Amino acid sequence: MTVPMTAGSQAADDYVLRVENLGKVYGGAVALRDVSLAIRRGSIHGLLGENGAGKSTLVGIMSGQRQPTTGTIYLDGVALGHADVPSMEEAGVFLVTQEPMIIDHLSAAENLMLGIWPRRFGFVNWRKLRKDAARMLAGTGIDLDRPAGKLDAVARRKLNILRAMFSGGKVIILDEPTAALTVEDRQQLFDFMRRLKADGVTFIFISHYNDEILDICDAVSVLRDGILAGGSEDVGSLTSAQLSELVLGRGLVLFQRERREFAEDAPAVQLRDVVGPSVRVPALDIRPGEVVGFTGLPGAGAKELARCIFGLTPVQSGTIRFADETETHKLPTHPRDAFESGIAFLSDDRRRDGAIGQMSIGANISLSSLASVARSGFLSKDAELKLSDRYFAAMGIKAPSAAVAVDTLSGGNQQKVCLGRVLATGPRVLILDEPTRGIDVGVKQDVLRIVDELSRTGVAVIIVSTDTDEITRAVDRVCIFENGAIARELTGSEITNDRLRGLEPS
Amino acid sequence: MSRTMTVAAKTASPAGAAPTAKEGGRSALGWVLHNVVWIWLIALVVIFGLFNQFFFTVNNMQNIMVQATVLGMLGLAVALPLLVAEIDLSLPANLGFSSAIGAMAYSDWGLPWFPGMLVGVGVATFIGFFNGLCITKLRMVSLIQTLSMMIILQGALLALTQGRTITNLSDGYVWIGQATIGGWPIMPFIFVIALVGVGILLSNTVFGRRVYAVGGNPVASNSAGIRVDRVKILTYTLAGFLAGCAGFLLASWQMAITSNQGSSYLLYAIAAPIIGGVSVFGGRGNVVGVLGGVLLLTVIQVGLAIISVPSFYVGIIGGFMIFIAVAIDAIRVRYFS
Structure with a gap:
């Protein structure tokens, strides 16, 4: 002033x-x-x-x-x-x-x-x-x-x-x-x-x-x-x-995850022989509760692998195996299959590929788990309300009520709605593609905190991000992609902003 | 409205009271515009009634409801593809063609009338399913694919009937179009059942929720785990089924199938749901709106006939009445959404 x-x-x-x-x-x-x-x-x-x-x-x-x-x-x-x-x-x-x-x-x-x-x-x-x-x-x-x-x-x-x-x-x-x-x-x-x-x-x-x-x-x-x-x-x-x-308008505490070492734990999910358009990953294990960052230049394979795991991009080959299962499955061919097997994905493009703007917050939250709030195809309004209200509150969405249409919300709140939707499916593996892009610094901390808390319940998390600062704050391990493959991994104290930035080829 | 009210309350400015009063006026106007189809409907009923007392008679009301049945079934059918942001222009032609198949199954193939009718409805349902396959699996543009299907079906009906009108329908077949209970025709009850059925399907089932989601944003719906193609195919199939039922009802009511049966319904069947608030961009609309649109169009048609408007002017006056309804609705969308 x-x-x-x-x-x-x-x-x-x-x-x-x-x-x-x-x-x-x-x-x-x-x-x-x-x-x-x-x-x-x-x-x-x-x-x-x-x-x-x-x-x-x-x-x-x-x-x-x-x-x-x-x-x-x-x-x-x-x-x-x-x-x-x-x-x-x-x-x-x-x-x-x-x-x-x-x-x-x-x-x-x-x-x-x-x-x-x-x-x-x-x-x-x-x-x-x-x-x-x-x-x-x-x-x-x-x-x-x-x-x-x-x-x-x-x-x-x-x-x-x-x-x-x-x-x-x-x-x-x-x-x-x-x-x-x-x-x-x-x-x-x-x-x-x-x-x-x-x-x-x-x-x-x-x-x-x-x-x-x-x-x-x-x-x-x-x-x-x-x-x-x-x-x-x-x-x-x-x-x-x-x-x-x-x-x-107040002192902001930037989120910082307490990193853990996971090397000895049995993997929560094992990916093998994933070959898709411009991505080739022979093996990747993620431990329960681990947060793994995927980073690299656009087209280097980080985003591509994430979309393959969720069934948004068809793969030539690739299997997935969960900890509590003896058999390996082919990677899902449709997001529906992915959700049913416990894989959830949050897209980076909210406008195109995120919330359904004209539907209410509640309807968006329950959209990927409708089967769980319905009996023989008929929605139970009570069950749906319970589910949507729970995540409406847990995500801290700023709106008068969950009945408000999503397109009246700001970008950050829309992102929280989308996050609520994927979390409501109760995933074992959560994949977040640029989860904080274009949202403000306050909401960003909220989102990272929610993900951190979720990982403590044993969910394996993948964060795809080109924001090196976000990667250093939020993950236990980073996979750096080049030419469709994982070129390097960093864990624990190796993960620093400078190192990640320096690794970008100039 | 409640949302804007709370916002207004939060920003309690010195002139806090004034905007609230203004908000109230705005919300009243919003309510009027929101229900414009129904207000316009009541206004037209009153106007037509003033011109000719006969309009208010029970007889005429029954007539309007019977007339509204076929258009209503067809309007519901058209609304379904619209809700998933597609369109099916072939539904009225499907109505005519499938009813002719049903009638021929009885008259030429020797089936009893009821299985014959089921064959007709089955054919209509399959045509709807086929349209759905074309626009999803083959990625054909629904506007053009269903336009070509419309021309095919109109041509097929003409070929089947050789330009003649089918009138040798059995007593059983035409019963439902003529039957009354306590002086009230049965036909409108079928429409009410369809209306309630589709209403429940859209607002109370998982499928209905998916329909709105797909219409709102197909890409996001896919990522949210909805099999978009399957939802679209199902809506087209259901639309075909409803058109088949409408075909049976129309033939039963008229006791005849002409060589261009159903064609005259095309524009009205598309106009009715849109007047009733079903968005051509998908994801918005409900069966109550469709009902409003159907009744409005029917009242205009019947009303103009009853007050003896010379037939040369019926088209232009009816057109203007529809135009006014759509224009007011457009104003509502512009200022209140």
């Missing part, structure tokens, strides 16, 4: 974008209350906050997608009256959303020029389009003729940022641009942003990760419950703990 208030009287020119006393009310809910902040020209300004703290609302207003209930936006010191998306883009303010707005079957060049095609006599001037695109893409390593659908995640994000720039972007707002990126990709994206910053572009950078904010931002503002909880124009003076405290 303190820093930006002085901005008004100073040379307005220092600040490219300034908002004063912004408020936004949806229905009866206050999303944003009296927020004032200023973005210095040519800086990277971090925006931090929990899910639902008002970050998206704020940048939505800044980019003209939403209209504020109260308050004013100043661009280059001039107060804007009504601001909508075309007028903000005209003025040079662009919002780059989490989902890159890219048309998969068009080439990189065409995507770059989407809507701003160079024209000649009303026709698209393809030669000029290619020439301009080639100039923009020089040095980015993106092939301009490649269909955008075949580009990797970083290239797609870059393409989106470039498009914003090419359309005359002076202020580019990035909404969680690093979600789903590896450490490597992240650095590449940051280098790219720094280069553009040197050319005078201003960035507003939304992230859940303190280390990213500390790494790349010049200034930071933290939102909490719709108000500006604090901030600094000198990020260097802040520590990660201070940032977390601002975000949560």
Whole structure:
């Protein structure tokens, strides 16, 4: 609150974008209350906050997608009256959303020029389009003729940022641009942003990760419950703990699992000869109560193996054997079989592959264990309510009741619903694919704690993650995947953030 | 509404009372829009009744309910694939074709009328099952696959009947379409049984829950352990069965099977569930809504006939009445969901 208030009287020119006393009310809910902040020209300004703290609302207003209930936006010191998306883009303010707005079957060049095609006599001037695109893409390593659908995640994000720039972007707002990126990709994206910053572009950078904010931002503002909880124009003076405290409004205790050695225990589950598309694992044993991390570059096999075990990806071969059974089984061919044999899986892509948004929290929780709350096909409402209420409470889902539709919840709470659903099946093996991606630091600790407690009851847990910090905090053993196989394993004190990061090939 | 109310209560601002009152008005409007099909239905009944007193007679009410039966059975059938975010355009053609098969089993193959009728319903059920197989296992697009099936079945019916109308139906076969208990026709009871049966299936069984889940998000449903293909095939099969029953009822009621039997129901059978709130994107809707849609369409049809609107204008007026219902529903979805 303190820093930006002085901005008004100073040379307005220092600040490219300034908002004063912004408020936004949806229905009866206050999303944003009296927020004032200023973005210095040519800086990277971090925006931090929990899910639902008002970050998206704020940048939505800044980019003209939403209209504020109260308050004013100043661009280059001039107060804007009504601001909508075309007028903000005209003025040079662009919002780059989490989902890159890219048309998969068009080439990189065409995507770059989407809507701003160079024209000649009303026709698209393809030669000029290619020439301009080639100039923009020089040095980015993106092939301009490649269909955008075949580009990797970083290239797609870059393409989106470039498009914003090419359309005359002076202020580019990035909404969680690093979600789903590896450490490597992240650095590449940051280098790219720094280069553009040197050319005078201003960035507003939304992230859940303190280390990213500390790494790349010049200034930071933290939102909490719709108000500006604090901030600094000198990020260097802040520590990660201070940032977390601002975000949560209390001291945050980061979760750290007490690691155990499991070498002597009889395995809870034995995987043998798993061969599937781009994965080949001859043998893997997991002990009861052990938490194993699967990590590696995208496509290296960590996620692929997890999906094979759950029956989402068909395998050429592969068997599984549980501790209390004498015979080995083929890997399941459908998630239904997997659940029935005690394997549960939580997908990394909540939107596509997680909860059923229009159904209630309760119905989502019971969805994978309907057989256990039904008699000869008829649902027992009492049994279902008991099951869903139990996990609704155990997961600590923030909602008025379990009857609320899931798509009204924030991402973190939706993830808790999905976790509740898979836990309600009573699994022996629990596979979590990027369980904390895109959820805020507070909920993240909750999720890791729930998994930790579950492992103490003897459930074998696999966590697939590219977040090295999460891996070091949550697991007993790490399998590092390369070329579809487990290249190395780390256990106990060998598991450190640095070692995991260093192991990423550069 | 209760959810927004609690949120409003939590953010107790100095002007706390004002938004609450506004919320109340909003919720009343929401209730009206939410039940627009039923309000519009009652309004039309009153309007038609004012034009012609005959509309309020028991006789006419019975007539409306009988008329609603075939459309209702077909509307329920159409609603099922819609709930899993697919569509089956072939159901009305299935109705006509399967009833002709059932009638021919009696007249040409010498089966008694009852097994003959079962053959007809069985054929309809199998066609539904086959449609389900095509759209799941062969990944055919349901819109086009069932469109082609519709054309095939319409053509097959024409070929079977050689353009003639089948009228040599046995007394047993046509009994249910004519029978009354204490002056009340039996046909609507069949519809009520189907309505309640499908209602229980959708809201009280594991299968019903899976139908809504698959319609809401098929990819997530698969990961949640639902065999999506199986659920879709079952809904198509059940839809075929209902269309077969509707075919029997229509033939029994009319005591005839024309060479284009059922075709005229196509658009109404699709409109009824959608008017009643069944989403074409899947996962939303219930049988009460279907009932509302069916009654609304039937009342419009019967009402326009009773107040002697010249037949040249029936189409355009009926169309506008449906348009208004759908437009109000669209407004509701836009502002209240």
